Amino acid sequence: MLSEKILAAAFTRAVKRGTLKMITAEGREFTFGDGGSPAVSIRFTDPAAQMALCLHPELKLGELFVDERLVIEQGTILGLFQLLLQDIHGQLDELPLKRLRRIRHWMMRRAENDVARAKRNVAHHYDLDGRLYALFLDSDRQYSCAYFDRPDAGLEEAQLAKKRHIAAKLMVDRGHSVLDIGSGWGGMGLYLAQVAGAGSVRGVTLSEEQLRASRQRAAGAGLLDRVRFELEDYRSTSGRFDRIVSVGMFEHVGPPSYDEYFRTCRNLLKEDGVMLLHTIGRSGTPYPTNPWITKYIFPGGHLPVLSEMMPAIERAGLIVTDIEILRLHYAYTLQAWRERFLAHREEVLRLYDERFCRMWECYLAMSESAFRWQDAVVFQIQLARRNDVVPLTRDYIAEREAVLKAAETMELKRSA
Template sequence: MLSLYSMLDKVIKNGRLTLIDAKGVTHSFGGTAPGPEAAIRFTKASTPLKIAVNPELNAAEAFMDGELVMESGSIHDLMLLIFANKTLFDRSPNQIFWRRVSRNLRRFQQNNALTRARANVQAHYDIGEDIYKLFLDRDMQYSCAYFPDGPATLEQAQTMKKRHLAAKLRLADGQRLLDIGCGWGGLGLYLAHAADIEVVGVTLSERQLAVARRRAEILGVSDRVKFELIDYREVEGKFDRIVSVGMLEHVGAHFLLPYFLTVRDRLAEDGVALIHSISGISPPGTTGPFLRKHIFPGGYAPSLSEAVAAIEHTGLWMLDCEVWRCHYGYTLRQWRERFLANREAAIAAMDERFCRMWEIYLSMCECAFLQGTSNVVQIQLGRARDAVPISRDYIGAEEARLAEREKEFLERVVASAHQALEGN
């Protein structure tokens, strides 16, 4: 392995990094090509060796613990610099070593068996709504928003996401819909108002469940919108529609086939399923050590090739696949800006170390979508070849109809989120 300074000298070509060590000596890296700039300082002499051993994880933890501090700029500036040179970082011996180790261990790292899945979900989603209220939209949508016309507020973009999903699902009165990974209930409640349908939302987060159920009560739809604390593999019955947003990332590479088999088995013969997931343009890989340890234990965003390979064994038709390239980057930018604007409240709710960790998480993910290789895919599935029209023309027409119908219910559905949160 290379020492930290040797590695930085080899990989930073775009932009410049100024580094002040624990003895006060200044080191400079890069500058051969224009790019982002950042200046950092180490507060402990042992920090360079620690980071060299496992750069991604230990650099993040050094920032969290105050061993790496920003001398000028923000952690986002440092992240921009890293991503401007990410190809070279990824080729460094230090990173290659850990990538190989992680690949050999990914079956254990992505353990989302029934006995473990709930703990993995609750480690992230049950930390308390006070944090999420600080940066999410009013409807508490914790997934990629949709910016089809360019700049928009987070609330507008999340509404357009829900409208787009509803249009693709081709909802009709009397249908029965399964929402796998229902979050705080916003999408399921939107869909239940977009058409007179029955919704069953499932989650493994106790806190999200409580809020979702309370929202259904506030809106007076508890008779046809049910939320359950249950694993998707334990759901029974048939559904005309299935939607799953941000859930495939919690399945794990070795559980993709069981997941899509479950979708097939729960879907009616003429039904439609819509799976919305983070993916990317790279081949199958692993989850980075920082995200795996501190943010999403058991999490893994599958490559499109992995998802399609699993679908091919189910007999389901892939009716459509839409790739969202920058939308999640725009979403994360607004989340990060909102979080920073409410940072003092976040410290009061959690602590300083948590806030530093969250800053890294939001910045790293924003860069992954705007400077890296991550994207979002929406895969539309059906048991029948003709479950939807053969062109996408119907989507725009249905979105226009839904935009009119929203005037009757959208504000009430959105407002129910914080009404429910205030009551918990």
């Protein structure tokens, strides 16, 4: 069959290390790789599934796995991604479908991410049952890349280190006003008030579930006088702030809205203010986000490269004062989330269904693969309106982290 020949040629090219066994719908077996680990065996349940994978592999691999038309009989979906991606080394740009992907990327760039569309996209993912996220995130529900400042750090410790690292770069001092764009479940805003000593924090989100949880947490911490969370698009926010932080939100903005985003941030930032943008991105050239992810997990999402962001930053009149690139940190974060998710799979099944479980296992494995074997990274970009508001050397980051770590200990004792 034609589909067998196409798949055999593709797998021969992709799988250099490890072992991939393919069983076709007709029962024919093919083996690829060097016979080593990982060893994965897949089986197609119908010939149409094979042809679908040939025609649109980036979309159909996830769909076929979720629909159980591609069955993994040995190994895991993560192991399959490893076999297919670990030796590609940027060769995706050389594949025959390159032109179609570029056209799709161009069309995506034409779609403005207006307020109504942004809220719908956020609700699709972030307004799921809150019990789901409690099963695999850390206790603070940090749903973004952790910062593993030590190789043996656990998820809880690494997420706390992430907040500390960001707060140090923000240089938050007593009395500062802070805007948190995309405030999640409130953990960053509460940290900036409780530990860093911000005078006031305004967190804005488009997720009703996250808003409810954030407000409850602020009330429970006795911080309603200093920390406020609002159901609000950042484009509707008014006022001027000493500090602006945005963690894990920019991925949802979309290239057509980059100018508006950075222009809005500049207008909200005081003359001597500092902003820290923490976003997933890519280290390669502009390329469309995986279509399965945008269809089922993060509609409207796009992972930017620096060359897409920098022109908009420059046009907005902002100055880049520091860029840090976190490479494998998110792979370690996603590994922890995936392991926790699978450990609580039966509980997730009671909340949703088997198809949802398979979809989220695929999502977590696919995302981890992107950071381990492709070019996904995390950018931390520090921005200002003036070039004299940030110290001349980066020594202040470690110094402030030490101060914040001591403050965390004091806050823990106070709360005990």
